[in-house]
Amino acid sequence: MKIWVFAQEAAGAPTSGTLELITKARSLGDVTAFVGGDASGVAAALGEYGAAKVYATGDLGGKLHGVAVAGAMKAVIDGGDAPDLIVFPQTTEGRDVVARLSVKLDKTVLTNNTGIAVEGDTVSVTTPIFGGNTLVTTTFTGTGPFLAAFRPKSFVAESAGGAAAEVVAAPVPDLGATGGATVTAVHVEESSGPKLDEAAIVVSGGRGLGEADKYAMIETLAKLLKGAPGASRAIVDAGWVPYSYQVGQTGKVVKPTVYIAAGISGATQHMVGMKGAKNIIAINKDKEAPIFGIADLGIVGDVHKVLPKLIEALQGR
Amino acid sequence: MNVIVCVKQIPDPAAPGALDPSTNTLKRDGKLILDESDSYGVEMALQLVDKAGGGEVSLVSMAPNGEVSGLRTALAMGAAKGILISDPALQGSDALTTAKLLAAAITRAGGADLIIAATESSDGYTGTVPEMIAEVLGLPSVTFAKALTIADGKLDAQRQTEDGYDDVTCPLPAVVSVTAGVVEPRYPSFKGIMAAKSKPVDTVTAADLGVTSVGWAGAGQTITNVGQAEARAAGTIVEDDGEGFAKIVSYLENLKVI
Known part of the structure; x- marks a missing residue:
């Protein structure tokens, strides 16, 4: 099974959610990471955790990830390299990309997942509902690429000791009116002490x-x-x-x-x-x-x- | 300026949710209410139209059984009219189909300068529909806006990120999803509630909107199992007798974290 992982970075390193998904994906098939932006700083780490190849859009010039990365993914798929499954961290950017791509490919999307199972060509995901008391397993029907987003900390990230991944350019096509939103300034809310999602x-x-x-x-x-x-x-x-x-x-x-x-x-x-x-x-x-x-x-x-x-x-x- | 707000009518979140055992969909047969998350978008739309000095706020919604009670709440707040998509064939529709239907309803309403939605609904929380609507309509979008202003044919938003926020600018027309807390929603006045009863709601089916392949048939997914998560072992619950803090201290000591 060919799997893409939407890979995000923060402060020059892949996010923990990204590495969790790459770790899980490598147990299910062949992994390619897809980066919105320049991947030269993260290709080594993405390879270490199990991505053999990295598609990178290059600098987005302030465009929001959703429309730009989904456009670049669609272009690669139309170019003949279609994965069977694309997985996304459940983040603001992850949700935007998977939503745009869902429409572009006319494929359903399953979000809020915490588990995944692959049997042959069949992909099923598990989603907790009602506060996590009930677990619903949903199986994709039809043909891929199947689209699924996963909550942070659903899987444990472990290095595979892999070599740096090969970086392949996946430029953003002309987005027309859809690409109108532009980031003009970035504000980070500093907090002292350990990070909320990493604190013991x-x-x-x-x-x-x-x-x-x-x-x-x-x-x-x-x-x-x-x-x-x-x-x-x-x-x-x-x-x-x-x-x-x-x-x-x-x-x-x-x-x-x-x-x-x-x-x-x-x-x-x-x-x-x-x-x-x-x-x-x-x-x-x-x-x-x-x-x-x-x-x-x-x-x-x-x-x-x-x-x-x-x-x-x-x-x- | 004309603004369309996508609103969802949901079962009361205070009541425990349940799945219909025959379809494994969320039971939505009781009375539905306006999703609180959407009241922020309605309020934001009313304020923006007010500030622009003209135009109106319209609503689009999709709900079973011709349900309008949630829509009436938003109309009572001040929205002028609504389109309700209600069709038994829609049961089991996924987020993508929902987005196609809402986009078609927005087009039927004549489009707008701005389309507002919540970041996600409180009952289904797929969290992708606003961005999907933008793609279906070929519009730019700004999701997770926690502040929003309109001037000179463009919008400026503060877009929430994992670590803070980004300033984002975008030409109109556009789709924006707003976070809860972006504005303080007004309570409908008595006059508003009375006026809402006679405001027009256009009820349409999927076929009216020209959207085919809806419901389970169009969903591209099937529920294969529903199970119970592993329950946590029951804990120790004690009434505070003034010494409750000491129980916490000794609990933390046992864990060797202090």
């Missing part, structure tokens, strides 16, 4: 904190535990903290050693982003809150009483 300990706050100022308790606790602060969608939507703090369906997927949920009821939207944590501690005043259904340790109590005491106890150590 994550402390998240939710609506139960009551007001934006109280989020400072979450940051203090995270710092004391050398962890990262996170948030539920409710308080991101309310503007208390930036989107980059959000854990859940529409935010980051985290799998830390310890996840502390403070004042979070456990909406489906949130649970799918954190239920892979090894240990879950929940503090919530509503004992019926769904979060207690997955907590290893649950404290039914007021976060405004429990957190200050917890912070004080840890500061005293």
Whole structure:
């Protein structure tokens, strides 16, 4: 089976989501990575994890990935090199590319997957629904290329010790009106301490904190535990903290050693982003809150009483 | 300026979801409501049209059983009219078919300077439909916009990224998906609710829109298994008696993380 992986980079290296997908893909078939941009800096790492070849569009000149990379993929496919399967990290760019390509190829797309199985020419993917309690397996029908997007941390990235991948140019064709959007400036929201999706300990706050100022308790606790602060969608939507703090369906997927949920009821939207944590501690005043259904340790109590005491106890150590 | 907002009517998210055992699709036979994620797009559209000093906000939606209660909510907020795609043949339609139908409805409505959608629905969350609509219509798109302004025939957006945001500029007409929180949605007024009852909703079928191969037949996928995920072992749940914090401390000590 010929598989393409939409490969993304950050700070000059492939993203962890990319390497997870390449690792999985190499167990299923022959892997080619597809990069939006210049691949010279990442070809070695992509090869090391199992990509034999890298298609690269070259500099996108500020064009958004969705329309540009999908255009370049379509051009390669029309040129005769069609894969059987294309897999995408479930990121903003990954979703845009797979959506545009879905229309260009007139092929269905399956997103939010966490598993994949290949038997002969048949490809099936697994998707958790209802907060991850139910797993749905869906099989592609018809002919490929099949298109599927996977949540971060669905697979474990492991080096294959491969040689640097051969880079082949896949230029972006004329996009006409569809290529009208241009990035004019990039803003990175800096945060100190470990990254949210890599931290061994994550402390998240939710609506139960009551007001934006109280989020400072979450940051203090995270710092004391050398962890990262996170948030539920409710308080991101309310503007208390930036989107980059959000854990859940529409935010980051985290799998830390310890996840502390403070004042979070456990909406489906949130649970799918954190239920892979090894240990879950929940503090919530509503004992019926769904979060207690997955907590290893649950404290039914007021976060405004429990957190200050917890912070004080840890500061005293 | 005319804006079309794609809105979804979904089962109440507060009620537990269930699959129809005969079709393995999400049960959507009860009362449907306006997806909260879409109220942000409706509000954004109303504000932009207001600021432009003319034009109107129209809605397109796709729902079973001729359901309009969610559409009426958006009309009560201030949208002028809507197109509802409702057709028993649509059950099992995938995101691509949905996008083709919504794009056809947008064309039927006469197009617009701007088409707004949420980044994803709260019940199906495929998260690809807005970008697909743009491709079907041959338009540029900006997804995940957390701020949006219109001037001189173009839009400027702050587009959310994994690490922050990008400033993006794009000529109109265009498709934009907006994040929750982009604006504060208004509550419909009593006057708005009364007015919404008589606002026009044009109900159409897939055939009316000229889109064929819909529903399961057009989906390119089939559900082959539905199973339960491995459940987590039940944890220890205790009422805070003032010493709840100490239980957390000793739990963390046992894990040797402090």
